[in-house]
Amino acid sequence: MSYLVGYGPRNDDRSAIELALQLARSRPEPVIAVSVVPRGWGTPAAAGTDREYEQWSALEGRQSAELARADFAAHPDIASDVPTEAVWVAGRSVPATLMEQAAERDAWIIVVGSAEEAEPGRVRLTSKTDRLVHSSTLPIAIAPRSYRTTSGVERVTVGFRDDDAGWSLLERVAELSRTEGARLRVVTFLVAPARTPVTSDVPHAETQVIDLWRTQAEAAQEEARAHLASLGLDDVDVALASGPDWPAAIASVGWEEGDILVVGSSSTHRLAQVFLGSSAAKIVRNSPVPVVVVPGAGT
Known part of the structure; x- marks a missing residue:
């Protein structure tokens, strides 16, 4: 290889x-x-x-x-x-x-x-x-522009969402973490949708929706942690990255020397090998560390 x-x-x-x-x-x-x-x-x-x-x-x-x-x-x-x-x-x-x-x-x-x-x-x-x-x-x-480092890969952060593509990506990144000898962190990004001029009671409903997203994401992350433990990866960090926009959400989890970020395709269909959906594309554009884009597993 x-x-x-x-x-x-x-x-x-x-x-x-x-x-x-x-x-x-x-x-x-x-x-x-x-x-x-x-x-x-x-x-x-x-x-x-x-x-x-x-x-x-x-x-x-x-x-x-x-x-x-x-x-x-x-x-x-x-x-x-x-x-x-x-x-x-x-x-x-x-x-x-x-x-x-x-x-x-x-x-x-x-x-x-x-x-x-x-x-x-x-x-x-x-x-x-x-x-x-x-x-x-x-x-x-x-690699980010002008990237310089003398470290190895110390931590792999995977952008995780609770769908078929997200679970497939999780298993592939677990293997990458093993082969690179790096710690694994599972992050779900939560960004509030742009607010539009509407009636005064809608922002409260929007907050309820975001709270529901957070609850669902926390449950999915705990399930992901248990699944990774079954694969022999016990030392896994999980985090929710939230903010009013993508730059703020991505910056909120903190990044260190030796970090890389992994995102996956928005589809596991063979013809869509690596189709960056809107969320993945925004993550890539705002990442302060190297990004690895992993193709879908194919169907």
């Missing part, structure tokens, strides 16, 4: 490699940085132009691989435990090529960085990463 890093040509942010090495500190496996560069079309009518394009593309690939090797070299502390490799390949679709490389190299996860427009410390998908997330059968780990 290995960690496959999607490393972009002319990348000015080594966050994806940082995250892959963090995962590898806890579960030592080879880390392979793959830079995907454009492939020429190979049409006879444009043979000369196409050759020049391929030469330029190859130069981009070699330079990107050199940058990745330099990023690996910034972490000599784990060089003896974790083999690293930086390569480049030509392809017409970055997401499809990364998935092909992941299959060829026996990767169990694909690690990527955030968009250049993301604020430091925040996660934001690029258009390519968004397509990768929605089509991959493997988990996708996304």
Whole structure:
């Protein structure tokens, strides 16, 4: 098994490699940085132009691989435990090529960085990463912009909801927690819906609804705790993350060095592999720590 890093040509942010090495500190496996560069079309009518394009593309690939090797070299502390490799390949679709490389190299996860427009410390998908997330059968780990760490994975927090997808995700994250040797925390996010101008007695009804949500969430979490204990995981934290909006709710549970957050798909249907529902997408955008998006189990 290995960690496959999607490393972009002319990348000015080594966050994806940082995250892959963090995962590898806890579960030592080879880390392979793959830079995907454009492939020429190979049409006879444009043979000369196409050759020049391929030469330029190859130069981009070699330079990107050199940058990745330099990023690996910034972490000599784990060089003896974790083999690293930086390569480049030509392809017409970055997401499809990364998935092909992941299959060829026996990767169990694909690690990527955030968009250049993301604020430091925040996660934001690029258009390519968004397509990768929605089509991959493997988990996708996304590093916040400018992410740096020297720790391993100390705690795995799973965003849990009481439905079929949530329970399926819980079991998969329990296994991830074991393999990474990390503590497990189960968090349910409760965010009040936007209030609309209505009669004065509705806010009281809204409060009652939120209280009911909280009661149901607490009961589901206790059930999840008991289920995890039956799987041999006794030291599990549970928490309700509530707030007037998503940033406040996510910040309310507290985050530490070595934390990662795991969210799942909104559907377990095979055709929806990893479809980020509105809640999961908001969690990803507001997470202050790396996020692992796990595809649905399929039906």
